[in-house]
Amino acid sequence: MMDTMLTEVDWRASVFDSLSFPTLILKPDKTIQSANRIYLEKYGLTMDQAVNKTCYQVFYGTDRCPENNCPFARVLLEKKGHTITRRVFTHTQKQRWEDRVFSPILNESGEIAYIMESVRDITRLKILERALKETKEFLEKLIQSSPMAIVVADRYGHILLMNHAAENLFGYPAETATRHMRVEDLYPPEAAAGIMKMLKSEAFGGIGKLAAMKVEIIDSKGEEIPVELTASILYEDDEEIATMGIYNDLREQLAAESRLKTVVAQLYQSEKMASMGRLAAGVAHEINNPLTGVLFYARLMQEKLESGDPNQENIDFIIEDVNRCSEIVKNLLAYARATNQRKGRTGLNALVEQSLALIRDQSLFRNIQLVKEFPADELMIHADRNQMSQVIINLVMNAIEAMEGSGRLVLRTYADDRSRRSFLEIADTGSGISKDNLSKIFDPFFTTKAAGKGTGLGLSTSYGIIRENRGNISVKSTSPAGTTFLLEFPPTNAPNGENEDESTPEWLT
Ligand SMILES: Nc1ncnc2c1ncn2[C@@H]1O[C@H](COP(=O)(O)OP(=O)(O)OP(=O)(O)O)[C@@H](O)[C@H]1O
Ligand SMILES: [Mg+2]
Known part of the structure; x- marks a missing residue:
C-alpha cells in the first residue's frame, strides 16, 4: 500500500521538473520536499539549499512564517486548491505580479501527502487588465461628456446606460433608468417598436443602422420633444447584444426655423402689398377720369329728358352704378394710401x-x-x-x-x-x-x-x-x-x- 503511494508520488515528483511554471513540493509541515529546475533557477537556489527546509526559512530566513495571507493552512484544512495574487519587486525594483497556486496531493486514504505550490507570472495579464480598465474609463468619460444624449439598452430593451446629456434630455437620473426602465418608456406608444423595425431593415442606412431621422421622444414630464435620432445595433459574434441611440434635441433649431419662416412670410406679405398698392393706385386713377365723364354725360342726358320719360329709370341705374364704382375707386385709393x-x-x-x-x-x-x-x-x-x-x-x-x-x-x-x-x-x-x-x-x-x-x-x-x-x-x-x-x-x-x-x-x- 505504502509502496504504491510512494511510487505514485515519485512519479509525480519526477515529471514536475518539466513543468513550465516554477513549482515546489511541500510537506504538510511546510518543509520543502522538492523544487523543479525552473524554480531553482528563478530564485537562484541549489536543491540542497531548499530541500528539508521550511519555505519561510528559505525565503525569509525566519523561524516562523511572517506571511498573513498564505493559503497553506486553508489548503490543509479544506483539502482543495487555493490561489493568491501577490505583487513582488524584482531586484531592479520592477513591479511584477504573481499568482501562487496551491494544490493538494492526496494519498490513497484521502489525506494530504504534499502540497504543490506553483508560481505563475501574471504581470502581462495585469498590465493588460490595467490598460483595459483605463480604456474603459476613458470611453466612459467620453460617453459621459458627450453633448449628444446617448442611451444603450440590452436586446430585451432594458436600459444599460444613459449619459449625462441623456439624463438632461429625458429628465430621469441614469440610476432610475438603468434600474427600472425600458427604451419603450422613452417614446410615444408603439414608436420604439417602429424604430426597432427600421433598425433591422436594410432601407434606413443598412441592417443594424438607422441614419439620422426626426422622431419624438417623451420626457419624464410627459412632454413630447422633437429630436434627431441616430441608432445602431451592437453585435458580438454576429449576435445582437445591445442597441444604442444618439439623440440631438431639435427644439432650438425648429424654433429658429419657424422664426425665420415668419420673417420671410412677413417680408413676402409687405412686398406683395406694396406692389398691389402700386397697381391699385394706377387703376384707380385711370378709372376715375372716365367715371367722371360717364357721370357727367348721364346727368346731362337726365336733364334733357322729359319728366316721365321711360329712359329716366335707366339713367338712374347708370348713375347708381357709377357711384358704386366711385366708392370702389375711393377704397382702392385708401388702400393705396x-x-x-x-x-x-x-x-x-x-x-x-x-x-x-x-x-x-x-x-x-x-x-x-x-x-x-x-x-x-x-x-x-x-x-x-x-x-x-x-x-x-x-x-x-x-x-x-x-x-x-x-x-x-x-x-x-x-x-x-x-x-x-x-x-x-x-x-x-x-x-x-x-x-x-x-x-x-x-x-x-x-x-x-x-x-x-x-x-x-x-x-x-x-x-x-x-x-x-x-x-x-x-x-x-x-x-x-x-x-x-x-x-x-x-x-x-x-x-x-x-x-x-x-x-x-x-x-x-
Ligand atoms: N372676422 C372675420 N372672421 C372670419 N373671416 C373673416 C373675418 N374678417 C375677414 N374675414 C375674411 O376675409 C375676407 C376679406 O375680408 P374683407 O373685409 O376684405 O372683404 P369682405 O368682407 O369679403 O368684403 P367687403 O368688406 O368688401 O364687403 C372675407 O371675405 C372673409 O373671408
Ligand atoms: Mg369686409
Whole structure:
C-alpha cells in the first residue's frame, strides 16, 4: 500500500521538473520536499539549499512564517486548491505580479501527502487588465461628456446606460433608468417598436443602422420633444447584444426655423402689398377720369329728358352704378394710401364708440352680445378720425358677418406703458379664417362672400389706412371658435411723425 503511494508520488515528483511554471513540493509541515529546475533557477537556489527546509526559512530566513495571507493552512484544512495574487519587486525594483497556486496531493486514504505550490507570472495579464480598465474609463468619460444624449439598452430593451446629456434630455437620473426602465418608456406608444423595425431593415442606412431621422421622444414630464435620432445595433459574434441611440434635441433649431419662416412670410406679405398698392393706385386713377365723364354725360342726358320719360329709370341705374364704382375707386385709393389725410390727436375709446354708432343698420347687433373692455383713462392716438372710423366699421362688419348675426363681440383697448403704443382688439366668435386664406385676406378683392355680398375691399382698405397712420393691423388669433384682429397705434408724439404725414406714397412719386 505504502509502496504504491510512494511510487505514485515519485512519479509525480519526477515529471514536475518539466513543468513550465516554477513549482515546489511541500510537506504538510511546510518543509520543502522538492523544487523543479525552473524554480531553482528563478530564485537562484541549489536543491540542497531548499530541500528539508521550511519555505519561510528559505525565503525569509525566519523561524516562523511572517506571511498573513498564505493559503497553506486553508489548503490543509479544506483539502482543495487555493490561489493568491501577490505583487513582488524584482531586484531592479520592477513591479511584477504573481499568482501562487496551491494544490493538494492526496494519498490513497484521502489525506494530504504534499502540497504543490506553483508560481505563475501574471504581470502581462495585469498590465493588460490595467490598460483595459483605463480604456474603459476613458470611453466612459467620453460617453459621459458627450453633448449628444446617448442611451444603450440590452436586446430585451432594458436600459444599460444613459449619459449625462441623456439624463438632461429625458429628465430621469441614469440610476432610475438603468434600474427600472425600458427604451419603450422613452417614446410615444408603439414608436420604439417602429424604430426597432427600421433598425433591422436594410432601407434606413443598412441592417443594424438607422441614419439620422426626426422622431419624438417623451420626457419624464410627459412632454413630447422633437429630436434627431441616430441608432445602431451592437453585435458580438454576429449576435445582437445591445442597441444604442444618439439623440440631438431639435427644439432650438425648429424654433429658429419657424422664426425665420415668419420673417420671410412677413417680408413676402409687405412686398406683395406694396406692389398691389402700386397697381391699385394706377387703376384707380385711370378709372376715375372716365367715371367722371360717364357721370357727367348721364346727368346731362337726365336733364334733357322729359319728366316721365321711360329712359329716366335707366339713367338712374347708370348713375347708381357709377357711384358704386366711385366708392370702389375711393377704397382702392385708401388702400393705396393715395388719399389726403387729416390727422389729429383723438381718443381711441371715443372713436370706437362713434364708429359703432355710425353703423347704419343697428339691428345687426340684435343677437350679438357686445362687450367693451376699455381702460378708465382715454387712450390718445394720432390718426385721421374718418379713416380710422372706416377701419373699425370694416372690422366690426366682418366680425358680424363671420358670426352670421349671432355671437359675442369683444372690443378691447389697452396701452403698453413701455412702448407707449395703444391697441384695439376686435374679437368675434365667428367661423374663423382658414390657413390658406390667412395670407390673402388683406389682398384687394379677396372675398369668401357670395357675389354681390362683399367686394373684398374692407380689409385691404383698412390695411392701407392703418399703415398710412403708421400703425399695424394683424390677425392675433383665429380658429373655428373665432377670430381676433389686432390694431396697433404708435405713440402720439412719435419722432418725425408730422413730416411723414404729408408725404406721398412711394408708388405715386
Ligand atoms: N372676422 C372675420 N372672421 C372670419 N373671416 C373673416 C373675418 N374678417 C375677414 N374675414 C375674411 O376675409 C375676407 C376679406 O375680408 P374683407 O373685409 O376684405 O372683404 P369682405 O368682407 O369679403 O368684403 P367687403 O368688406 O368688401 O364687403 C372675407 O371675405 C372673409 O373671408
Ligand atoms: Mg369686409
